[in-house]
Amino acid sequence: MDNFWAHLARPFTVLAPLSGFTDRAFRQICRSYGADVVVSEMASVAALVHSPEKALERLYFNEIERPYVVQLFGADPNQFGEAARLVTNRIQPDGLDINCGCPAPKIIKEGAGAALGADLPRARQAVQAVLSNTSLPVSIKLRAQNKDISAQQVVAYLADLPLAAVTVHGRSVSGGFSGPVDPGAIALCRPYVAGVLIANGGIVDLMTAQIMLQKSLADGIMIGRGALGRPWIFQEIKEGREINLTWTELTELIRRHAQLIVAYKGEDGLIEFRKFLAWYVKGWPQAKALRAQLMQIKTLSELENVITSVSA
Numbered sequence: 615m616d617n618f619w620a621h622l623a624r625p626f627t628v629l630a631p632l633s634g635f636t637d638r639a640f641r642q643i644c645r646s647y648g649a650d651v652v653v654s655e656m657a658s659v660a661a662l663v664h665s666p667e668k669a670l671e672r673l674y675f676n677e678i679e680r681p682y683v684v685q686l687f688g689a690d691p692n693q694f695g696e697a698a699r700l701v702t703n704r705i706q707p708d709g710l711d712i713n714c715g716c717p718a719p720k721i722i723k724e725g726a727g728a729a730l731g732a733d734l735p736r737a738r739q740a741v742q743a744v745l746s747n748t749s750l751p752v753s754i755k756l757r758a759q760n761k762d763i764s765a766q767q768v769v770a771y772l773a774d775l776p777l778a779a780v781t782v783h784g785r786s787v788s789g790g791f792s793g794p795v796d797p798g799a800i801a802l803c804r805p806y807v808a809g810v811l812i813a814n815g816g817i818v819d820l821m822t823a824q825i826m827l828q829k830s831l832a833d834g835i836m837i838g839r840g841a842l843g844r845p846w847i848f849q850e851i852k853e854g855r856e857i858n859l860t861w862t863e864l865t866e867l868i869r870r871h872a873q874l875i876v877a878y879k880g881e882d883g884l885i886e887f888r889k890f891l892a893w894y895v896k897g898w899p900q901a902k903a904l905r906a907q908l909m910q911i912k913t914l915s916e917l918e919n920v921i922t923s924v925s926a
């Protein structure tokens with residue numbers, strides 16, 4: 615199958631996998647602002663093997679999201695292989711990604727995420743199992759430093775495998791989500807990555823995007839939290855200019871996003887949409903009072919009442 619990564623115009627942008635956020639509604643919003651690739655929330659290979667229908671349900675997508683990558687997490691290379699075959703056949707995304715960097719204690723305890731990334735022979739088996747069970751391009755996502763193992767050591771160890779892309783989150787596993795980002799540690803991976811190299815971590819605007827691209831030697835950048843409340847960050851980077859939405863434009867976006875949520879999840883989905891609303895109004899005048907009202911909404915009409923009551 616086609617390796618779409620190789621054909622992307624560089625530098626390209628990728629919406630990061632964000633568990634609890636990057637569902638099909640948000641992925642479509644980010645694609646509409648020019649994200650070149652979008653990634654699913656991480657999907658458990660154990661769940662895909664044991665309760666496939668339920669696990670597959672969360673991975674369906676709309677054609678307009680392409681190129682769409684499904685990210686897998688887990689511990690057992692055999693399950694990675696089985697899950698890769700299932701997702702390739704049933705979901706037919708454009709790529710598969712392997713999570714080798716998640717620091718959440720729950721994930722590490724099961725031997726997945728950063729625990730997989732720290733166990734090089736097992737990580738290699740997982741990559742090989744996925745490669746043997748899919749025709750899709752395969753990528754991995756890892757941290758710059760994982761205990762005493764650097765991303766450079768991991769990619770050197772995997773350099774003979776045909777990985778189409780490698781994403782390095784420029785923080786250490788122990789740095790969690792707020793520690794310093796080291797673009798230099800990403801650049802050190804460059805010689806070992808035959809596919810595309812993607813830099814991630816702390817990109818929140820045009821300037822941080824440009825600095826990351828220069829210092830990391832990456833082909834593209836991946837953005838997570840910088841897209842929450844500001845999905846137009848992809849357009850800013852593409853057009854090389856800062857974009858500030860008016861309140862009217864922002865409310866149009868909020869409506870569009872809410873309608874997609876309701877289309878896919880029903881009005882019940884608006885309860886979990888509240889966390890997006892908090893991001894959207896961050897920094898607006900009276901954000902605190904506005905947020906308090908938005909945290910109560912249960913229906914589209916209640917949402918409409920709150921956003922039209924503001925004359926920002």
Ligand SMILES: Cc1cc2nc3c(=O)[nH]c(=O)nc-3n(C[C@H](O)[C@H](O)[C@H](O)COP(=O)(O)O)c2cc1C
Nearest residue numbers: 630631632633655656783815816817837838839840
């Ligand atoms: C709420 C949340 C959920 C995340 N879920 C995932 C995930 O499912 N898979 C993954 O590889 N990384 C996940 N990450 C890490 C992000 O993909 C990204 O590497 C990290 O947030 C750094 O990028 P940023 O500074 O642009 O947010 C998550 C991060 C956050 C904050």
